[in-house]
Amino acid sequence: METKIPKLAIIAGNGSIPFYLVEECKNKGREYCLIIIDGHAKELSEKYKPDFIVSLSKMGKAIKYVKKLNIKDIVMVGGVERPSLRNIIPDLWTAKLLAKLNSSITGDDSILSSLTKALEKEGFNILAPENIIPSLLCPKGILGKFKPNKNNNKDIINGFKIAKLVGSNDIGQSIVIENGLVLAVEAAEGTDNMIKRSALLKKEEKGGVLIKVIKPQQDKRIDRPVIGINTIEEVWSAGLAGIAIEYNEILIISFDEVISYANKKGLFIAGI
């Protein structure tokens, strides 16, 4: 029996995008190998046996493995928990990377984007999830059957500017705004926690809009903002009126499920 050489390496952290990528590869008959970052993506690990599990501090091993398989295309995707740099004993490849970073690591962004640059120097092509599945990107316009009202529309315009400002300063990607008042700004706590908080802060029974944008400096191939069914469930639980997300920039996981949930609950979803 001839061993098949996988053509795409999926380096996976947390979240559901890796599931879609694996399924897409299976459906399209595209060969792949699945590399999971140690301590992440437990369910993925259980569902699809990973070909390789690698610690963030031992990326050199993953590189060696991928090279041996003659793979050029890598998609690196999913949330990665910021490692405490104190207890890391890196392998040589990672040590060189860290030396180059020269303690400039701050947000998750910079870890992953430095890793991306280093992988490119090794001759790899770093692909984005939407290169594999273009339908993941949020389209433009009103996506479900409900529309933002006049106040929501004002909040969307105003909130979009604020979210971009917050993003361009590398603080976070999303905010909740109600009648001109910013209720919550996401920093390190994650979108879902921020939405939960906004429930306690809003005034209208059904008010407030979640705005989510991409940070201008974000490496779009590895770190696009994502919404999924859990996001819209949180939005519903918090009593918000709807969601406005940056079209062509944000990934929507399980698009049909998200839209039908929004339609059922009376929430609007806008690609802006």
Add this chain to the structure above:
Amino acid sequence: METKIPKLAIIAGNGSIPFYLVEECKNKGREYCLIIIDGHAKELSEKYKPDFIVSLSKMGKAIKYVKKLNIKDIVMVGGVERPSLRNIIPDLWTAKLLAKLNSSITGDDSILSSLTKALEKEGFNILAPENIIPSLLCPKGILGKFKPNKNNNKDIINGFKIAKLVGSNDIGQSIVIENGLVLAVEAAEGTDNMIKRSALLKKEEKGGVLIKVIKPQQDKRIDRPVIGINTIEEVWSAGLAGIAIEYNEILIISFDEVISYANKKGLFIAGI
């Protein structure tokens, strides 16, 4: 017995500054009348019998009362909960004010500063708490016996810029930052809640700095940011390294108590 005419009207919301103002008036023998905004300042109400309790929607009554007492100087201070505008039945004076605001009310700032402007047009002098008690303003420099370390200092410089940016967009006054990463940004939830959240997000055992600044557009007479013993207790509970606040702009309530608590717990406090 001759009735004494109070010379200073203290219009009080929540918080401890009104206590200090009343005590200062008593100590200095300055005549005052205490007006409490309905639904606020319960402890104050219990400790010092208010001369007048007024609903935010019936400010006209308070104006009439203050004018009758021949008072020109007003200090308006303390947190005021953002009223739901839906259930308000304003008196004539307040109705005119609201008409002028023309539904432009967004943050707490705009309610109070519009009220201030309206009171000035009526001929009142709106004083700031520090006009009555100058020692409330945060001085410059290291205020206790502990100093920020090198990383803290970087975070203070970087965080100050971010906090000012967040403030200048009317989002909030404070952030928590650790090793260059913004852990939390305050919007409508208040400083204490934001500090609590940062405890779950920080990486170092004793890391992260609370930065608090004044918003550039804030009316300093009625709405200066404040820190007090509860702030520094929260900072300690959250395991942060210290506090950096804008000198000459932020009020420190119970200065000696705050500094001695910080000294006992090993926290730094810097006026920046």
